[in-house]
Ligand code: 3BY
């Protein structure tokens with residue numbers, strides 16, 4: 001008897017919140033950190049994978065990581081393993097890394113290059129578009145066309161690669177792409193190469209990693225970053241602690257200069273901040289850097305002398321983008337750095353950091369890789385310590401939710417977005433903090 005593709009493609013039901021989860025989502029208090037189970041419970045973790053990571057656009061890579069046809073990456077999103085592949089038409093495609101015979105994982109390296117995709121178990125062989133080309137010893141009426149690898153939605157925007165595991169990805173991505181493209185395109189990521197990449201595992205829930213990124217209340221814990229990134233980030237002038245006043249005054253001057261420089265170079269710089277809205281919440285803005293205003297370095301000077309794209313002006317500050325649920329980015333005149341957060345377990349999270357430089361930049365001549373990485377290598381390690389301490393404290397029965405300060409408003413934006421998406425996805429009533 002032949003099984004029909006319709007029967008085969010029946011998808012698992014989405015995770016419905018149990019009574020306890022529904023109540024936790026419902027009773028979240030605006031302006032306060034989440035209750036402990038959001039960070040510690042494996043049940044919430046499973047819900048996060050099903051409702052957040054499997055239903056939203058997830059930033060996973062840059063196109064520069066797979067420059068040639070056949071180049072691939074494997075990306076783990078919770079229990080999902082996704083193959084990102086540059087196909088024979090030079091497009092980026094995304095396939096589930098699950099053999100259609102008996103389910104074995106096909107590609108088992110984090111990156112590489114392939115012709116056809118051959119499952120190592122019984123050697124079913126697929127083309128780069130996922131069609132099954134060959135399966136040994138099957139009956140004469142075996143229909144290969146019913147057993148292609150399952151594909152998933154993939155989009156590239158200005159050299160950034162996003163996937164969505166859902167069959168009906170959020171529709172607002174097109175509008176998002178249209179708005180961010182003019183900001184990022186001048187940095188010409190299509191003409192970059194990977195200078196360095198680091199994966200770290202943080203001992204904390206993925207939301208703690210994101211929340212930590214969304215505020216600079218803790219930035220005095222980042223001495224290397226604070227040399228060039230103004231630690232006044234997120235503060236209103238009235239809420240500034242006196243010790244940050246000199247930095248704030250420098251920021252105002254540098255910001256006025258950056259606006260002129262951006263206009264002279266036809267670069268958009270205005271802030272768009274829609275971190276709570278819709279499915280694809282984001283923030284983008286070109287902002288000044290301290291010191292020489294050029295790059296992330298001890299004196300704010302360039303860390304790569306070969307500038308990106310067609311730039312001949314080094315003082316372009318940082319074009320920074322923050323994206324729900326799992327990413328942030330900084331695009332500078334001389335390099336770009338991207339961050340992708342992927343959940344591993346309730347208390348474990350992977351953070352991938354990628355540094356990109358002009359494809360013609362030569363290590364040792366134009367840049368020193370240790371100097372290029374230094375600020376974010378150190379900052380990530382410091383953040384990892386903060387996240388681990390938060391996870392430990394929240395895991396204590398003594399933990400109670402605490403209040404966000406005004407300069408942590410983007411943490412509140414992230415949490416409101418998260419709760420809203422859980423409510424939207426699980427059918428629970430109400431929107432948070434609108
Ligand atoms: O990386 C960021 O986006 C900045 C730096 C420190 C805080 N955060 C908002």
Ligand code: FES
Nearest residue numbers: 099101102119122
């Ligand atoms: Fe892949 Fe058998 S599980 S060929």
